[in-house]
Amino acid sequence: MIGNAFHIALREIRRNVMRAFLTVLGVIIGVAAVITMVTLGQGTTQAVKNQISSLGSNLVMLRPGMGFGPRSSSAGVPNFTVADVTALRDQIHGIAAIVPVSSTSLSTIYRQNARSTSITGTAPAYFGINNWKLARGRLFDETDLRDGSAVCVIGDTTKTELFGTEDPLGKLIRIGKTASSSSSSTTTTKETPYSSTFQVIGVLAAKGQSGMGNQDDTIIVPLSALQHRLTGRTSARNISQIALSAEEGANSERLVADITSLMRSRRNLHANEDNNFNVFDTRQIAETLSASTKMMTTLLAAVAGVSLLVGGIGIMNIMLVSVTERTREIGIRLAIGARAREVLLQFLVEAITLSCVGGLVGILLAFGLCVLLARLIDVPFLFDPKINLIAFFFSAAIGVLFGFTPARRAARLDPIEALRHE
Amino acid sequence: MNAPLIRLNGITKKYGVGDAAFQALRGIDLTIARGDFVAVMGPSGSGKSTLMNLLGCLDTPTTGQYLYEDIAVEQLNADQRSLLRRHALGFIFQGFNLLARTSALENVELPMVYRNIPRQERHRLAKDALATVGLADKFANTPAELSGGQQQRVAIARAIVTSPSTLFADEPTGNLDSKTTIEIMEFLVRLNAERGITILLVTHEDDVAAYARRTILVRDGLIATDHAKP
Ligand SMILES: Nc1ncnc2c1ncn2[C@@H]1O[C@H](COP(=O)(O)OP(=O)(O)O)[C@@H](O)[C@H]1O
Ligand SMILES: [Mg+2]
Numbered sequence: 001m002i003g004n005a006f007h008i009a010l011r012e013i014r015r016n017v018m019r020a021f022l023t024v025l026g027v028i029i030g031v032a033a034v035i036t037m038v039t040l041g042q043g044t045t046q047a048v049k050n051q052i053s054s055l056g057s058n059l060v061m062l063r064p065g066m067g068f069g070p071r072s073s074s075a076g077v078p079n080f081t082v083a084d085v086t087a088l089r090d091q092i093h094g095i096a097a098i099v100p101v102s103s104t105s106l107s108t109i110y111r112q113n114a115r116s117t118s119i120t121g122t123a124p125a126y127f128g129i130n131n132w133k134l135a136r137g138r139l140f141d142e143t144d145l146r147d148g149s150a151v152c153v154i155g156d157t158t159k160t161e162l163f164g165t166e167d168p169l170g171k172l173i174r175i176g177k178t179a180s181s182s183s184s185s186t187t188t189t190k191e192t193p194y195s196s197t198f199q200v201i202g203v204l205a206a207k208g209q210s211g212m213g214n215q216d217d218t219i220i221v222p223l224s225a226l227q228h229r230l231t232g233r234t235s236a237r238n239i240s241q242i243a244l245s246a247e248e249g250a251n252s253e254r255l256v257a258d259i260t261s262l263m264r265s266r267r268n269l270h271a272n273e274d275n276n277f278n279v280f281d282t283r284q285i286a287e288t289l290s291a292s293t294k295m296m297t298t299l300l301a302a303v304a305g306v307s308l309l310v311g312g313i314g315i316m317n318i319m320l321v322s323v324t325e326r327t328r329e330i331g332i333r334l335a336i337g338a339r340a341r342e343v344l345l346q347f348l349v350e351a352i353t354l355s356c357v358g359g360l361v362g363i364l365l366a367f368g369l370c371v372l373l374a375r376l377i378d379v380p381f382l383f384d385p386k387i388n389l390i391a392f393f394f395s396a397a398i399g400v401l402f403g404f405t406p407a408r409r410a411a412r413l414d415p416i417e418a419l420r421h422e
Numbered sequence: 423m424n425a426p427l428i429r430l431n432g433i434t435k436k437y438g439v440g441d442a443a444f445q446a447l448r449g450i451d452l453t454i455a456r457g458d459f460v461a462v463m464g465p466s467g468s469g470k471s472t473l474m475n476l477l478g479c480l481d482t483p484t485t486g487q488y489l490y491e492d493i494a495v496e497q498l499n500a501d502q503r504s505l506l507r508r509h510a511l512g513f514i515f516q517g518f519n520l521l522a523r524t525s526a527l528e529n530v531e532l533p534m535v536y537r538n539i540p541r542q543e544r545h546r547l548a549k550d551a552l553a554t555v556g557l558a559d560k561f562a563n564t565p566a567e568l569s570g571g572q573q574q575r576v577a578i579a580r581a582i583v584t585s586p587s588t589l590f591a592d593e594p595t596g597n598l599d600s601k602t603t604i605e606i607m608e609f610l611v612r613l614n615a616e617r618g619i620t621i622l623l624v625t626h627e628d629d630v631a632a633y634a635r636r637t638i639l640v641r642d643g644l645i646a647t648d649h650a651k652p
Contacts, residue, residue, distance in 0.1 A: 004535050015523060332519050335480060336533040336580070337508025339501045415480050419519060 009350035023318040024358030026311025031362025031391045033304035038387045039370045041297025043379035052286035056131040059282040062242040080239040094250035099123040101241035109174040110162040121226025129245040137202035148224035152198040156206035157216040168200045196229035312398035319406035331418025344411035351403020359395030428454040433486035446472040448643035459614045461634035469643045470624045478590040479503040512581030516593040518573040520565040527561040551579035571602035588620040607633045
């Protein structure tokens with residue numbers, strides 16, 4: 001009987017394809033919208049996660065400054081000291097590695113090429129903490145740090161800008177105070193009293209453009225070399241940033257709290273004073289960001305779900321019209337011996353068939369849209385069979401839900417009156 | 423003949439309730455033998471269709487007993503009456519009542535769909551039935567592509583394809599010209615004679631009633647006269 005009802009339903013749909021299409025247009029759009037929203041939302045979440053993990057998955061950063069965001073200020077706020085780094089390493093549990101970071105922007109010259117580049121002085125563990133991979137050459141080590149060797153590791157962009165296609169390994173670049181000819185183009189470059197020549201010993205693998213700016217335009221040198229050869233050791237408070245990685249499985253909230261309280265006491269803050277430093281935990285940032293993209297996805301999917309529901313009402317509408325139009329047909333079927341439940345089944349199956357076909361078309365449409373839009377907004381396209389299945393079953397359920405009222409109306413017709421219907 | 427096919431006892435039918443109520447049948451007693459060919463006549467509004475609908479198990483009486491074979495029809499619910507119609511009764515109507523935009527073959531197959539007869543078998547029986555009514559070359563035509571007489575023959579094929587024991591025909595020739603009327607009536611006579619199908623026919627034309635073996639005259643919801651041919 002169901003097979004027959006299905007057969008009749010398909011014939012009804014084929015009899016008026018245009019009308020069937022308009023009937024299920026709402027379902028098609030609804031299903032496509034839900035799948036597209038969820039798929040792109042998941043892609044966005046993945047893109048955010050990828051970016052964060054390129055920074056270092058359990059990276060914690062300390063920076064001097066008051067408050068967050070646009071109202072933050074670092075003016076007049078003291079930097080950190082190397083002693084802060086030692087204290088943190090010795091007193092806080094859950095730190096896998098910790099390094100001082102001192103960054104500045106200086107002019108760099110290789111032959112005719114001169115440009116301003118961010119120079120970071122730090123310790124060897126910095127590379128691991130920040131998830132830097134070596135492309136060529138070697139990283140500097142503890143010996144280089146102890147000796148203050150004039151060696152540097154350069155980012156991919158810096159390599160291209162300074163060396164073009166030339167092999168940079170072993171080449172010397174000049175960093176720091178420069179001749180006036182190049183300073184015109186590098187207006188932001190800090191004029192330091194020193195300048196020095198550094199040998200390129202390694203090139204980092206590109207991390208790619210991220211939301212945080214181009215990380216690949218960088219030169220990394222031993223902290224001691226930066227201090228002795230470039231910036232000069234003006235005071236002990238010359239550490240602009242502390243970077244550390246949490247141990248695997250460490251409670252990052254607890255870690256951040258411990259670090260905060262130790263640093264407060266080391267910076268002599270009273271209980272009623274605000275922090276004059278910030279602690280960023282990439283894992284927390286990642287969680288916050290992916291939680292908010294997930295919420296956004298859910299919200300958009302819910303809105304799309306409403307359109308699917310509205311699509312169901314479209315089906316009900318046309319099915320009710322169809323029952324009225326086909327009253328005489330129903331009368332004939334009843335007269336020759338169809339039972340009410342068989343008439344009900346026929347119309348229900350028709351509604352479900354319609355909405356399922358709509359669901360399938362919607363899935364195809366969503367696939368196309370996702371491929372297109374994912375490319376457009378530059379997020380990965382992650383095909384999720386689950387949401388496709390859910391959307392399909394939801395459209396079938398819409399057919400049952402909104403097909404039932406018209407089907408019951410058909411089934412309740414009186415055969416004599418239905419036959420008399422014009 | 424042995425036991426009668428149909429027995430009506432004190433059947434009444436009232437439409438509506440209260441002041442608006444209308445007593446369409448006022449007490450019908452009737453016995454119809456298996457294999458009979460009965461014409462029901464009477465003025466318009468006298469209750470012929472009401473009586474036919476009750477006999478055809480499309481409706482239930484307000485009071486009275488209706489035995490079809492040994493089934494107490496007045497006690498059946500709608501689904502049980504559907505099953506009785508499906509298995510024992512056939513109908514043809516004044517307005518033909520074929521499914522529009524549906525081929526003659528599919529129209530004839532329709533009752534077998536509800537009998538769960540396999541597709542192949544359905545095709546074969548439907549073609550046989552259409553051949554019997556002389557439409558062997560019109561399988562694929564839809565009602566709109568057939569004349570009135572041809573449509574009524576498709577309707578007859580649909581009614582007899584399940585070999586019903588009784589065929590109900592409410593003014594089957596009402597929309598047909600006299601030549602086609604004769605064709606249809608001669609066909610019904612043959613069905614009655616050759617297959618032993620009991621036929622109950624409503625008409626207001628004496629010419630049509632003349633084909634029947636027995637003529638019942640209904641007036642104001644009562645049987646006025648009841649004549650059988652010798
Ligand atoms: N469903 C109904 N509701 C109310 N009155 C009806 C209904 N069906 C028939 N009648 C009335 O019952 C009477 C008999 O109708 P019917 O049996 O159709 O007459 P006939 O077929 O002899 O012309 C008529 O007066 C008609 O108006
Ligand atoms: Mg009538």
